[in-house]
Amino acid sequence: MKNRYAQTALLLLIPLYLLAQPKLSTDFTVTTAAPFPVIDAGSKEYFSDGTYVVSVKTRAQKVTIQKFSIDGMKEVTRKEYTEWPPYLKVQSVMKMKGKLYYIYASYDKKGKFNTIYSREINTDDLSLGAEIMLFKSEKKIIPSGGTGGVGFMGMAIGGTMIKVFKSFDESKILLCYRNAPKERDDRINFDVLGFHVFDANLEKQWGGNIKMPYTEKVMNNLAYGIDKDGNAYMLAYITEKKNFELFSISESQELTTHELDVEGSLFFKKMNLYENADGNLVVAGLYSNGLDFKMSWTGSSTYSYNVNGIVQYTMTKDGNVLSTNDIEFPIELINMYKSARAKASNERRESKGKAGISDLQMREIVTNEDGSTIFLAEQHYSKRVYSGKSTKTYYYFADMVITKIDKDGKVVWQKKVPKSQMGMTGKGGMGVAYVKGKDSHYLLYLDNVKNADIPLSKVPAQHRDGRGGFLTAYKINDASGEVEKHTIFDVTNVKDMQAYQFKTTRIFEVKDNVFMVEVYIKGKQDSMIKMELNQ
Template sequence: MKKIVLLLLVLTAPFCNYGQKKLSADYSYTVSEPYQVYDSPKKFYLSEKSEILSIKPWKKSVVVLKFDVNTLKLISTKEYEDFPDNYVVEGMKKLQDKYYLFYSSWSGRKTEHEQLFVREINFETGEFTAEATKLIDIDGRLTGPYIASIGFGGFAFGIGVTDKFDFLTSLDESKILVQYRRKPEVKNDKESYDIIGIEVYDKNLKKLWSREYTMPYTERRMDVEDFAVDSDGNGYLLAKVFHDDSNKDKKKRKDEEANYHMELFRLSQGSSEIEKTKIDLGDKFINGISLFESFEGYMICSGFYTNGLNNELHNADGLYTFKITREGKLIDEKSYEIPLEVLNQYVKNRTKKRNERKDEDGKAEFENMSLRDLVISEDGSLMLIGEQTFVVVHYTRNGTYVTYHYNDILVSKIDASGNLAWMKKIPKRQSGKPKMGEVYDTSKTYQGGMSYSYFNTNGNHYIVFLDNVKNIDLELDQIPALHSDGHGGYLTSYKINDGTGAMSKGSILDTREVTDKMEVYQFSNNRIVKTAENQFVLEVYKKSKEDVLIKVDIK
């Protein structure tokens, strides 16, 4: 889940006419000359002053490519082979005017030390500024999700542990919190207590404070939902705390109260104790929650909920927000129900009738809803973006396989006064599964070229994703045709006016015919970078071991 700060800055970039095409009057695009592909499971893209840095770590080296946005020409290529053999990239972070690449390295079974290193990147030169600096050295093992590779028969094979460290930055990008979790010594989660490490640094990566905390509840009784750090360097942890050792989120049909409650843990430099605040939403079951710092100095919690009478905890009846003072007091609690007319858009008639029957008992809900983005504006307004995501298991004579689904999007704006300004449903049907040899994080739902990207410019919000060409002229009472991941698609954009909520749709490009002789592949929303107030760039594969950049201008 991403937290996006909307500062309403105006960026400009000179207009380029070379090789432009357009499908919609609101968009045009330019394609670069092909250049050598450097494949990598993780790719990072940075943009500044009409230039792009692309950082591609793979095996024993890291490649840094620099591009000119105006001409889309490759300026420089730097390859670094001075990384350790067993290094694992943990993340890329921006702290005000500085860019850092973090990676971990395991010392081996003899010494068993987990180490975190960092290298700063000079954007202007497109180079690492110096050799790596060791940031953290931990005696013992850490936990983290496995990355998997798909082999013959569609089976996933674990090939290593990644993302052992999490990185959270403050709203003003002056502080960064590094979080890790020690591998439990006791395998029984009813008896084991998590040990979570917190280290807080300033923008120059000077350590401000660090401490390891033993959690107050067993692994069975507690799930970590989110972390945050404020501009003073205080850490925050949101936890779901269960009332017994039963099967966590599962509840009996007759239950009218959740089997858990939420707690906020405050972690500060001046105290070795965890300051806890219980979060009570009454009869609402929380489905997705996020914590972030506001411009007013409060910490804000927001997410989706289901009513206490419902049985499906992964569905959403509405959304909620509340503020937490620096002293841990809850204020300004608000909830917003999803209207029936929104639920009944782009669905089958039988689904509409079912929703209408459920609505009479207060049970109509948005199925399989997950919180994806939070957009925080300087004026105090907030926008939540949720997406339908679920997995389907298919049984065949030759065995089983799963498909991953990314469907409708719900975009909701809460104004500075705490009122619901508007709520929009965006129709989308996407389905796919990992391909042979493809590497992905097993702790997350497989994404591929599915889901969406978010941009804002000139008072409008843009939701961009690959769609089926059959959905170009979709009406409110029609169901979207399915887009199959990896089979072409139209890059589609929905524009929503921030003030009025008025929504329009446009098609940007056809991946099967970007130019008269070019089809592109390996589209991913993770390969898109915003380069100006009215512009973004995506990198795609064109085969023949070559990539291209596509620059999209928004009118």
Template sequence: MKKAFFYLLLLAMPFYSYAQKDLSEDYKYTVSEPYQVYDAPRKHYFSDGNEILSVKPWKKKMILQKFDVEGLTLNSMKEYEDFPDNCMVEGIKQLQDKFYLFYSSWTGRDTQHEQLFYREINFESGTFVGDAVKLIDIDGKLAGTLASTSGVAAPFAFGFGVTDKFDFLTSLDESKILIQYRRKPEVKSDKNSYDIIGVEVYDLSLNKLWSREYTMPYTERRMNVEDFAVDSDGNGYLMAKVFHDDSNKDKKRRKDEEANYHMELFRLSKGVAEIEITKIDLGEKFINGISLFESVDGYMLCSGFYTNGLNNKLHNADGVYTFKITREGKLIDEKSYEIPLEILNQYVKNRTKKKNERKDKDGKAEFQNMKLRNLVVNGDGSLVLIGEQTFIVVHRSTRYTYVTYHNNDILVTKIDPEGNLAWMKKIPKRQVGKPKMGEVFDTSKTYQGGMSYSHFAANGNHYIVFLDNVKNIDLPLDKIPALHSDGHGGYLTAYKIDDATGAHSKGSILDTREVNDMELYQFNNDRIVKTAEDEFVIEFYKKKKEDVLVKVNILN
């Protein structure tokens, strides 16, 4: 039986919000009264402009909270405990005006079935709609990530489970959702094992449109899945990096000028048993990461960074590329845009500038460790690509080994509807963090804690929001940013970029160590929710088992 607890006494208490003098005239913030904290490994936030819905899965509980945006008051709080003991939350997705929580449940060794359930959330009431519905039932084990059943990161928890067994991709118009999974390989050797990937496509009411399991055409050793996507017609797409041998290396030797791999696009369609494959050929360019997006004109858009084939480090970037794939699998509108030397030489050491100038003569100057984070498809067909320098450093000594995560400069590129480069901007940032106690060491992850950034578009501008070091408030172009260390306070900083012209400005919104006589903690970009064209809200922890909401108004 469902247990819903209404904390009437708490809701009856008035919330008082008050503003403090801000660091920038372009922004004003308002802080709510504190309210009870509910822990969760990951928290989810949605807004309709008037209210905010937060969903906080914790152990066997699900906490649903509703907040009023205007007064920053808590309108309702409901706690559910009618989830199975082995429940592992897989994701929370919005499809137009519908909201769904997905969780998996393993039936045990005797029956060995992996099941995926969903529960619909009514945004207006802040409650689940009815009971859980079983969506997928698979005979056998799925691949995933080891995590604890108590919400504490493995391996320091007492109970374990496997999560991230399902991926959820939505179409541009949010009318379709593709759910993807991978069966756990029966053959342990990746040289001899072929992945079996399942694809199920549903409409926005979660009525199944089609499903199929595909055996990949290459072994695990010779193929890496780069990205998945679904279009508004319910077709699935998979972008794969295919290696030419079993080395699983981008280059066989350091001095090689030809890649040891190529890219292929797999098209997965209803009623078609075979995978339709398109080989991606960008000539002499090495593709550095590739992402799939549905464009407004009905094509699949592929985008990322490239190197010019002469560099030793393929995760660096000489420029940005885009191209389209027709529904028939034909590659069209291939474009590339080199990163100018003047962009590369902003916010770097003089020694680096001189090195870039020498390398630029041979076409070797590059932006190091770039990864595509966001692609914005505007209504007029123009694109805004946002990349970030992300990498890890492994520190070894005779006593111990540890890793640090680094999230540095951001590159924002605008491409107009005709495919021309409109503008390119470099945003300076230096962030470093270490895994917290209890976190799993994973060298494949470069984002951690309160680092990286959040992006949203409003009133014809792009806003890049992140925590920064106070020393960078008035940073000139010829200076290197001071390092921000994750978990040690920081200034909430916003860069505003005009979508039409690329003109940009910077504003420091608040100091997390001094907000209305409070110090705020646990900043995370996932906790930012846009509530209006000139407004966003962030939830912080203030200690003493209390959270607060901070509403930021954009004034100029």
């Protein structure tokens, strides 16, 4: 009798289970690969030539290079390399003019200096070229440190010491770093920054240390870049003057300053600086009209960036500003997915010119061949909660704003799309992966199953990191800005395979409208998942 009741209860639950399963998008074909032995590594980079994927993975003194067949969906080969200089730290795995380079640092404890090397990776047989010394630092290079976010010179934080910038035509690269300060007091310390320029074959053009013209306390370093002629540039905000200056450094290693005729009352966390096809410099980023001062219930305080919009400056290489595009967020965009209380507050702030989107951070700036530009920004913040003697930190990744402007700086379209993620182990599997397709832009992220079938106008339920989730994509048409939402797969059941570890940082494009992601499936095995947009 008990078995009969159990069977009846199970039959009653089946329809509920089926109703809970969202309808997966028919626009994508999903394929899984044969499992292969896992490689534990803190740094994982992926590169595709349309036929094969080459991954480069670094853990301590071991570098593993894998080759993977895109059509065959299987690992072809792998090679391990363990003979490296002491205290290996990967700085960049970089593709230039079809060649793949592994750039890394070594540290001399006795001499207290760093040496930066490169080795070319042969993508056919996965062999490594000869070790080439790029340069030695005069002092110890200061790592950016931390476990996430953006630090000195816009570096991706996590121990990276060197930041790499490419010219728009990929003919030159700039390696930047900060030397250990001479003085600990930033009121009297003048930073000494390293600038080294190379061509596409990593042949050195020039390089050396440049002393900054202002003390560390009064300088806010915002952006760095390089042009096709090998000249380096730096944008800084000078707090004592309340203005912006462009620094240019040529092969002579002389620093020239140019005071910019731009609004000095704006606040920036980070900017992007690059040369455009016309040979002028473009500086772009998110801006705030002011900083919000927030006090927590524990008595601690912090400043918050309430982002009011996007600004883009076009200037000559000697700092003559040719145009300024101030793309202020409209109140209608700011209020999307907000509570009635938050909307009322924003309306009051709007009357004072202070309404904005809190904790918005720039993720991507992409310049298209026609001169138009795509800006992708994502809300990200963290909170500390004190409970007795313990402290817990919660990490949040929320709504995204994507904007397209034409070559003249006019807005073609601007969209705010909802997302709600929370976790307690740093970024984890949260955040957004941006992939540029042939005619569309894709924003991929993990979402709560409850959000699969809700309209774009509705506030989504929160996704908890580490609790499964559905890989979801916003598809934005490049021409019209039309938004579609696609639920691609359930990470706990991808063609009968469960992904126990899923990170959006491991999503990459292999060719037009084909994406892949590497996942951990337990049993000390990894697998690849391919997502192909049906034509």
